[in-house]
Amino acid sequence: MGKPTGFMEYKRELPPDRGEKERIADWGEFHTHFDEKALRKQGARCMNCGVPFCHTGDPLVGGCPLGNLIPEWNDLVYRGKFEEAYKRLSLTSPFPEFTGRVCPALCEGSCTLGMHEPAVTVKNIEVHIIDKMFEEGKVVPQIPEVRTGKTVAVVGSGPSGLACAHMLNKLGHSVTVFERADRCGGLLMYGIPNMKLDKRIVMRRLEILEKEGITFRTNVEIGKDISAERLVGDFDAVVFCCGAASPRDLRVEGRDLNGIYFAVDFLRRNTKSLLDSDLKDDSFISAKNKDVVIIGGGDTGTDCVGTSIRHGCKSVTQLEIMPELTVERRSENPWPQWPRIKKVDYGQEESIYLYGKDPRTYLTTATKLVGDVYGNIKEVHTSKVEWVNAGGRMTPRNIPGSEKVLPCQLLLIAMGFTGPEQHIIKELGLKTDPRSNVLTPAGKYSTNLKGIFAAGDMRRGQSLVVWAIHEGRDAALECDSYLKSK
Ligand SMILES: Cc1cc2nc3c(=O)[nH]c(=O)nc-3n(C[C@H](O)[C@H](O)[C@H](O)COP(=O)(O)OP(=O)(O)OC[C@H]3O[C@@H](n4cnc5c(N)ncnc54)[C@H](O)[C@@H]3O)c2cc1C
Ligand code: SF4
Incomplete structure (x- = not known):
C-alpha cells in the first residue's frame, strides 16, 4: 500500500466525459483520459484492505469475475510503475482495454472504501494502464514457443470466444476461430456502439491475436456452411461460444407493422455501415427526424438512445416495465453486493441535454401498435402497470385509465434475450438447461x-x-486438461 492516508486525502475523481454537444456530433468515444498525476492520486486511494472483496468475483457477492489483482496494480500505479502494473493486470485479464471501457465495474460495487466513501476508480485506472502500454508499444504478440500438435475449433468470436482462443493458443494448441459475421468481436464489434468502444480498439487486439498464431475464419456459419458434426470430426476439441442471440419479442397487436426492429439489428447495421462507408451506403436503419420509442430501459436501450440521437431523431422515449430504482442502496442490497441503484448513463444524459428530459418512463408497457394506411408504425399505445402477486409470482397488471398514445415512426425492441439459437444444439444433441442454455456441470464447461x-x-x-471473458478463459483451461488426457 503506497500511501496509507491516500483514501483520506484524495476524493474520488474521474476524467470528465466529452460534453454532450460535442460528442453527439460524432461517433467517437465519449470517455476521456486523466493526466498521469491525477490518476496516480486515484491509485493512492486504494486501502489495500485485508479482505479485498473487489476481486472475489462471486456472482452473488460481487467483485471482479476475472480475479484481477486490483490492490496490487493500484499500488503500482500510485508509484508510477505502469509497466509492472500492466504485468500484474495481464496475469488475470487478457483484454483490459475492453473491460476498462465497457465493464459496469463490479469491483467498485464491492470496494471496501465504498462502505463510507465513493469507491476507488478501478475501471478508469485499468483502462489507463492498458492504453498507455499500447501507446508505448509494450503490448506485443506473445507467440508460444512450443506447439502441442492438438487442434481446437472455437465457434464464435465474441469476448468468450476470443478469451478462449487466446488461452488455448498460449498453451500451445492450434486454434481456429469460426465467425459467421464479416468481422470478429461478437457484440464487442456489432452490439456495443462505437462511442462506448471504438472498433479500432477491437481490431487492434484482433491483429495481435492473429500474430500470436490464431486463425480467424469469418463469414463461416457453423451448422450452415460447415456442419457442426463435421467440425467435431475435424478437430481434437470444439468450444462453442455462440452467444445468446435469440431476442425476446414484444407480443402485442400491430407487431408486424413496418418500422419495428430488434435493438441488436439496429445497432449492428449502424456499426457495419459506419465501418464500411461512414454511414454513406444507406444500409443502416435511420432514426433521422423520427419519433423513436424503445421498449426496454436497460443498457441496450441506452445504446439505442445514443445512436438515435446521433442520427438526429425528433424525440426518443424508453418504456421500462420495472419501477424506477432508488439513488441509494436499499437495505436488502447491502455492500459488498453489486448496488442496484438508478444510474443516468450517456444516452440519458444526451437526451436530457437535447430534449430537457430523461427518456425513461417507468412502470409502463406497450399495449398496442397502430400503423398508417401503408402499414408503417405511427403510434404506440401504452399503459401504466402495477406489479401484483399472482399465485406466488409477481406479474404486471395494466392500470385502467392510465393509457397514453405516443407518436412513433421507429420502434426498437430492447427487451433482452431468451437464450442461444438452437440449431447447432439440436444438430449435435447438446443438453440444455430450463432456460435453453447449453447445460454443463456447475462451474464446468x-x-x-x-x-x-x-x-x-x-x-x-x-x-x-x-x-x-472469465468463461472463455476457464473453458480453455478445462479443454486443455481434456486434450492432455487424450
Ligand atoms: C447492445 C448490447 C450492448 C451491450 N453492452 C454491454 C456493456 O456495455 N458491457 C458489458 O459488460 N456487456 C454488454 N453487453 C453484453 C455483452 O456484450 C455480452 O454478454 C457478451 O458479448 C457475450 O459474449 P459471448 O462471447 O458469449 O457472445 P457474443 O458477444 O454474442 O458473440 C457470439 C459470436 O458468435 C457468433 N456466432 C453465433 N453462432 C455462430 C455460428 N453458428 N457460427 C459461427 N459464428 C457464430 C456470433 O456472430 C457472435 O459474433 C451488451 C449486449 C448488447 C446486446
Ligand atoms: S472494471 Fe470489470 S474487469 Fe476491471 S477490475 Fe473491475 S470488475 Fe474486473
Whole structure:
C-alpha cells in the first residue's frame, strides 16, 4: 500500500466525459483520459484492505469475475510503475482495454472504501494502464514457443470466444476461430456502439491475436456452411461460444407493422455501415427526424438512445416495465453486493441535454401498435402497470385509465434475450438447461458430449463482457486438461 492516508486525502475523481454537444456530433468515444498525476492520486486511494472483496468475483457477492489483482496494480500505479502494473493486470485479464471501457465495474460495487466513501476508480485506472502500454508499444504478440500438435475449433468470436482462443493458443494448441459475421468481436464489434468502444480498439487486439498464431475464419456459419458434426470430426476439441442471440419479442397487436426492429439489428447495421462507408451506403436503419420509442430501459436501450440521437431523431422515449430504482442502496442490497441503484448513463444524459428530459418512463408497457394506411408504425399505445402477486409470482397488471398514445415512426425492441439459437444444439444433441442454455456441470464447461465445451452467454445466458471473458478463459483451461488426457 503506497500511501496509507491516500483514501483520506484524495476524493474520488474521474476524467470528465466529452460534453454532450460535442460528442453527439460524432461517433467517437465519449470517455476521456486523466493526466498521469491525477490518476496516480486515484491509485493512492486504494486501502489495500485485508479482505479485498473487489476481486472475489462471486456472482452473488460481487467483485471482479476475472480475479484481477486490483490492490496490487493500484499500488503500482500510485508509484508510477505502469509497466509492472500492466504485468500484474495481464496475469488475470487478457483484454483490459475492453473491460476498462465497457465493464459496469463490479469491483467498485464491492470496494471496501465504498462502505463510507465513493469507491476507488478501478475501471478508469485499468483502462489507463492498458492504453498507455499500447501507446508505448509494450503490448506485443506473445507467440508460444512450443506447439502441442492438438487442434481446437472455437465457434464464435465474441469476448468468450476470443478469451478462449487466446488461452488455448498460449498453451500451445492450434486454434481456429469460426465467425459467421464479416468481422470478429461478437457484440464487442456489432452490439456495443462505437462511442462506448471504438472498433479500432477491437481490431487492434484482433491483429495481435492473429500474430500470436490464431486463425480467424469469418463469414463461416457453423451448422450452415460447415456442419457442426463435421467440425467435431475435424478437430481434437470444439468450444462453442455462440452467444445468446435469440431476442425476446414484444407480443402485442400491430407487431408486424413496418418500422419495428430488434435493438441488436439496429445497432449492428449502424456499426457495419459506419465501418464500411461512414454511414454513406444507406444500409443502416435511420432514426433521422423520427419519433423513436424503445421498449426496454436497460443498457441496450441506452445504446439505442445514443445512436438515435446521433442520427438526429425528433424525440426518443424508453418504456421500462420495472419501477424506477432508488439513488441509494436499499437495505436488502447491502455492500459488498453489486448496488442496484438508478444510474443516468450517456444516452440519458444526451437526451436530457437535447430534449430537457430523461427518456425513461417507468412502470409502463406497450399495449398496442397502430400503423398508417401503408402499414408503417405511427403510434404506440401504452399503459401504466402495477406489479401484483399472482399465485406466488409477481406479474404486471395494466392500470385502467392510465393509457397514453405516443407518436412513433421507429420502434426498437430492447427487451433482452431468451437464450442461444438452437440449431447447432439440436444438430449435435447438446443438453440444455430450463432456460435453453447449453447445460454443463456447475462451474464446468464440458457438455454432455466428449471433447465439446460451451462458454459465455451460450452457457450462462445473457450476461456481461467480463463474465464472457472469465468463461472463455476457464473453458480453455478445462479443454486443455481434456486434450492432455487424450
Ligand atoms: C447492445 C448490447 C450492448 C451491450 N453492452 C454491454 C456493456 O456495455 N458491457 C458489458 O459488460 N456487456 C454488454 N453487453 C453484453 C455483452 O456484450 C455480452 O454478454 C457478451 O458479448 C457475450 O459474449 P459471448 O462471447 O458469449 O457472445 P457474443 O458477444 O454474442 O458473440 C457470439 C459470436 O458468435 C457468433 N456466432 C453465433 N453462432 C455462430 C455460428 N453458428 N457460427 C459461427 N459464428 C457464430 C456470433 O456472430 C457472435 O459474433 C451488451 C449486449 C448488447 C446486446
Ligand atoms: S474487469 Fe470489470 S470488475 Fe474486473 S477490475 Fe476491471 S472494471 Fe473491475
